[in-house]
Amino acid sequence: MNLTFSPEEQAFRAEVRHFLAEALPSDISERVRLGRHLRAEDHLRWQNILSEQGWLASNWPKEHGGPGWGPVQRHIFDEECAAAHAPTVVPFGVNMVAPVIMKFGSAEQQQYYLPRILSNQDWWCQGYSEPGAGSDLAGLNTRAVRDSDHYVVNGQKTWTTLGQHANMLFCLVRTDPDAKKQAGISFLLIDMQTPGITVRPIITLDGAHEVNEIFLDNVRVPVENRVGEEGQGWTCAKFLLTHERTGIAGLGHAKQALRHLKSLASRIEHRGKPLLALPSFRHRVVKAELELMALEVTNLRVIAAARDGGAPGAESSLLKVRGSELRQELSELTRRALGPAALPFFPDFLHGEGSLDDERAQSAAASAQYFNRRKLSIYGGANEIQKSIVAKTILNM
Amino acid sequence: MDFALTDEQRMLEETLTRLVTDQVSPEQRRAMLAAAPEGASPLWRTFAELGLLHMPFSEDVGGLGGDGTDLMIIMQALGRGLVPEAYLAGLVLPGQLLALTANSGQQTEWLTPLLEGEHQLAFAWQEHNARYDALAIATQATQQDGQWQLTGKKDVVLNLEAAAASLVTARLDNAKLGLFIVPANAPGTSTHLYRTIDDQPAGDLTLDNVTLPPANCLSEDVSDALAEVLALGRAALCAQAIGAMEEACDQTLAYLKERKQFGLPLSTFQALQHRMVDMHLHLEQSRSMAILAATSLTLPASERDYKIAAAKAYCGESARFIAEQAIQLHGAMGMTEECYVASYAKHLVMFDHYFGDSDYHLETVSELLTAA
Numbered sequence: 001m002n003l004t005f006s007p008e009e010q011a012f013r014a015e016v017r018h019f020l021a022e023a024l025p026s027d028i029s030e031r032v033r034l035g036r037h038l039r040a041e042d043h044l045r046w047q048n049i050l051s052e053q054g055w056l057a058s059n060w061p062k063e064h065g066g067p068g069w070g071p072v073q074r075h076i077f078d079e080e081c082a083a084a085h086a087p088t089v090v091p092f093g094v095n096m097v098a099p100v101i102m103k104f105g106s107a108e109q110q111q112y113y114l115p116r117i118l119s120n121q122d123w124w125c126q127g128y129s130e131p132g133a134g135s136d137l138a139g140l141n142t143r144a145v146r147d148s149d150h151y152v153v154n155g156q157k158t159w160t161t162l163g164q165h166a167n168m169l170f171c172l173v174r175t176d177p178d179a180k181k182q183a184g185i186s187f188l189l190i191d192m193q194t195p196g197i198t199v200r201p202i203i204t205l206d207g208a209h210e211v212n213e214i215f216l217d218n219v220r221v222p223v224e225n226r227v228g229e230e231g232q233g234w235t236c237a238k239f240l241l242t243h244e245r246t247g248i249a250g251l252g253h254a255k256q257a258l259r260h261l262k263s264l265a266s267r268i269e270h271r272g273k274p275l276l277a278l279p280s281f282r283h284r285v286v287k288a289e290l291e292l293m294a295l296e297v298t299n300l301r302v303i304a305a306a307r308d309g310g311a312p313g314a315e316s317s318l319l320k321v322r323g324s325e326l327r328q329e330l331s332e333l334t335r336r337a338l339g340p341a342a343l344p345f346f347p348d349f350l351h352g353e354g355s356l357d358d359e360r361a362q363s364a365a366a367s368a369q370y371f372n373r374r375k376l377s378i379y380g381g382a383n384e385i386q387k388s389i390v391a392k393t394i395l396n397m
Numbered sequence: 398m399d400f401a402l403t404d405e406q407r408m409l410e411e412t413l414t415r416l417v418t419d420q421v422s423p424e425q426r427r428a429m430l431a432a433a434p435e436g437a438s439p440l441w442r443t444f445a446e447l448g449l450l451h452m453p454f455s456e457d458v459g460g461l462g463g464d465g466t467d468l469m470i471i472m473q474a475l476g477r478g479l480v481p482e483a484y485l486a487g488l489v490l491p492g493q494l495l496a497l498t499a500n501s502g503q504q505t506e507w508l509t510p511l512l513e514g515e516h517q518l519a520f521a522w523q524e525h526n527a528r529y530d531a532l533a534i535a536t537q538a539t540q541q542d543g544q545w546q547l548t549g550k551k552d553v554v555l556n557l558e559a560a561a562a563s564l565v566t567a568r569l570d571n572a573k574l575g576l577f578i579v580p581a582n583a584p585g586t587s588t589h590l591y592r593t594i595d596d597q598p599a600g601d602l603t604l605d606n607v608t609l610p611p612a613n614c615l616s617e618d619v620s621d622a623l624a625e626v627l628a629l630g631r632a633a634l635c636a637q638a639i640g641a642m643e644e645a646c647d648q649t650l651a652y653l654k655e656r657k658q659f660g661l662p663l664s665t666f667q668a669l670q671h672r673m674v675d676m677h678l679h680l681e682q683s684r685s686m687a688i689l690a691a692t693s694l695t696l697p698a699s700e701r702d703y704k705i706a707a708a709k710a711y712c713g714e715s716a717r718f719i720a721e722q723a724i725q726l727h728g729a730m731g732m733t734e735e736c737y738v739a740s741y742a743k744h745l746v747m748f749d750h751y752f753g754d755s756d757y758h759l760e761t762v763s764e765l766l767t768a769a
């Protein structure tokens with residue numbers, strides 16, 4: 001066994017690092033570093049730079065215009081991006097709907113949508129969850145009724161991330177209410193400009209506008225916007241969930257957060273000594289360090305298996321549970337490290353254009369981010385649900 | 398040994414529970430937070446009518462002589478409703494400092510109107526580089542021509558905007574710690590006001606050669622009084638956190654019973670039942686620690702500080718556990734500003750950032766442990 005990266009992989013890392021140093025606009029990385037919310041134009045500016053470089057769709061094969069990277073390169077790329085404070089690419093187009101269109105979409109759908117995703121022409125959002133269908137996604141109620149060459153869609157989607165910026169929605173709808181739960185679901189691509197769609201903001205506990213609810217009232221969707229067969233929506237949804245999972249541990253983010261925490265805790269003084277020397281605090285940092293080491297190797301094991309042709313299965317549930325817990329713990333320790341300085345809340349600075357003196361600016365986001373990171377164990381399949389998957393599929397319980 | 402409340406204490410508890418239920422609903426609380434601070438709020442006037450402003454002070458200074466248990470009852474009720482009044486920061490803490498240090502002239506000027514609800518005060522002890530340490534401060538007070546001159550910066554002063562004056566700690570030339578009354582808008586003061594992430598009005602107070610007459614010096618050696626008042630503050634915060642933990646647990650339990658997934662109430666899933674039980678265990682163990690803290694206020698200083706540090710450290714960990722689980726068990730709903738449990742979660746997590754977090758107090762406990 002050998003855990004080192006090959007010379008080619010190391011050269012690739014150097015190339016990514018060099019590119020980031022040259023191409024990532026400093027005002028954007030500064031916003032990310034300070035934990036300030038990105039505006040739509042910040043996302044787009046960065047994604048256009050990536051697109052020009054040919055690196056936006058890091059998980060796409062060459063035939064569709066991707067760089068054709070394997071899982072190891074993608075892992076390196078993600079890690080370097082997090083270290084450089086690059087914005088995370090908004091995943092709904094590139095990483096979510098695109099693989100579904102590649103796998104289940106018609107040739108026309110592929111020719112139309114994939115280039116628009118690559119060029120950032122479309123901003124996609126994900127319409128899965130509903131007020132009554134969270135963990136029990138298959139319990140969704142949004143109805144699509146066939147009316148000659150259209151579906152008429154009625155219902156409500158919720159928790160739609162960045163839906164306020166999106167012009168396209170991929171949506172699970174119920175086309176057959178009489179079929180068994182999963183079997184009556186279809187996968188639709190919906191233009192957000194269609195009459196009958198209303199988007200309303202939901203403000204989260206950190207004061208951010210990140211999620212929305214979407215009301216669909218007699219929305220007419222052309223039948224050709226269905227991906228796959230009628231009733232095959234659940235297969236598409238499941239494919240999407242298991243397809244791109246090697247990045248799920250958020251390892252690059254965890255590494256960056258731990259680096260930041262250690263530097264912070266060695267600068268902050270507690271009774272004349274660095275906070276990092278305080279036994280109870282240091283102990284938790286050390287434990288986080290060990291967890292990260294283990295997670296990194298577990299992650300590489302899954303990546304190596306994927307590289308060698310295995311499809312990552314329920315292992316990704318393990319990565320998701322541990323990765324989210326670790327990132328939450330790191331955000332907790334960062335908030336704690338700041339002591340009383342973690343108390344003041346400056347929503348205009350964090351979510352808007354306001355300014356702050358440097359000392360306050362450096363610590364402004366810690367508590368808000370801690371609260372925001374609670375989402376990591378809720379979305380993408382809550383951790384309790386992930387554990388049930390492991391119990392069932394790995395342990396056969 | 399007796400854990401029972403007296404008849405008066407039971408009445409106090411019932412009155413407060415009713416008051417909080419009637420007057421501090423989520424909507425009312427939002428309106429109170431949005432209102433500009435213009436003198437005493439209607440709720441503060443009710444507090445005055447109920448005797449709450451006199452309750453925690455000794456009879457010598459015109460109070461009702463309430464003890465740690467009385468204060469616990471009040472704080473717990475305020476925590477249950479997340480009542481946005483600066484009862485602790487604007488009344489109890491500065492009031493106790495005055496009671497311990499002020500001469501009769503100073504009492505008449507600052508303490509009597511405080512108890513009568515005519516003004517509120519603030520207690521400015523924290524500094525950026527000192528973190529939670531009340532003694533390691535850099536603000537300086539020097540005497541010149543019989544006047545005092547103060548220079549320094551106080552961080553995250555609660556209730557700063559509404560306060561008629563702040564009680565400010567400062568280092569004297571002889572290295573002892575002094576305590577001063579700095580009236581709001583005194584020449585040389587400037588403030589940066591904000592809210593904390595758990596909705597408390599606060600601010601930074603900068604003192605640039607602020608000149609004060611001798612009558613504004615409360616003490617030239619305030620360390621012991623400071624320790625006593627910080628202990629009181631910590632015990633009171635624990636009690637307040639118990640109220641908030643109770644409410645976070647109740648709201649989560651109600652949600653688990655009402656929310657259905659997979660055709661069943663969430664409360665029927667064993668994984669969640671056990672989690673809910675863990676929350677309940679944390680609450681009950683913390684309640685015991687808060688009682689221990691409330692009944693330790695009159696012990697000799699080192700014993701008092703040992704027990705109260707233990708309680709604050711313990712409650713800090715529990716408060717966070719309960720807050721995190723309350724959000725988790727509410728799913729995405731628990732992440733929204735609109736969901737009331739999120740406000741409790743924020744309060745409970747940030748509890749650790751007031752008057753020393755668990756690490757800070759664990760250190761105190763472990764120091765005293767080896768000394769014992």
Ligand SMILES: Cc1cc2nc3c(=O)[nH]c(=O)nc-3n(C[C@H](O)[C@H](O)[C@H](O)COP(=O)(O)OP(=O)(O)OC[C@H]3O[C@@H](n4cnc5c(N)ncnc54)[C@H](O)[C@@H]3O)c2cc1C
Nearest residue numbers: 126128129134135159160161375379382384666725728729
């Ligand atoms: C910030 C954020 C962004 C999101 N973005 C999107 C998006 O863009 N598009 C989209 O479609 N959705 C999105 N979601 C929704 C997300 O997928 C759901 O929140 C998630 O599926 C959980 O559903 P729920 O919130 O309804 O919780 P519930 O399903 O009501 O669950 C509540 C709690 O009960 C637990 N639980 C439920 N069932 C069981 C069981 N059988 N056994 C044990 N425990 C159980 C859960 O784990 C959870 O802790 C987002 C959510 C968040 C928080």
